[in-house]
Amino acid sequence: MMAALDYDDKNKDKTPTARMAEKFNDLIGSLAEQGSGSHKGFVWEYYVPYFLEMKRKDFVPAFTYLIRAAHTDQPDVQRWLQAHTAQVEGFQEWSKNYAWPK
Incomplete structure (x- = not known):
């Protein structure tokens, strides 16, 4: 079902990474x-x-864009990461300090 929505008109202008984050x-x-x-x-x-x-x-979103950061053929990923540095740093700090179950 989620993949079918990729072809919906409301999603036609979204980047693959934006859709991946939504999914x-x-x-x-x-x-x-x-x-x-x-x-x-x-x-x-x-x-x-x-x-x-x-x-x-x-x-x-920060997690998803970081996953896709190695995709050099998708400049929108690097633009998003540069435009959302506070969110990326916040995610990285939270993830580093996350209290995993023992």
Whole structure:
């Protein structure tokens, strides 16, 4: 369903990275709706809380653009990163200090 929306008129002017950030945000949202308490296992207990907190703090775009930073064929990625340095630094600081479950 998310991929089908790539062809919707409202998304035609968005960059691939902007769409990727939206899809990732939606995916994390669906994890939140399922609730981590209803699932067991390493991923649900270790990684899902990290991504839920990332979404809550609105760091998903910074995370996504950092993932795509090596794509030199997409100058919009570098422009976004340069225009949002405070958000990128905030995400990096938060991620570095995130209290992972033990």
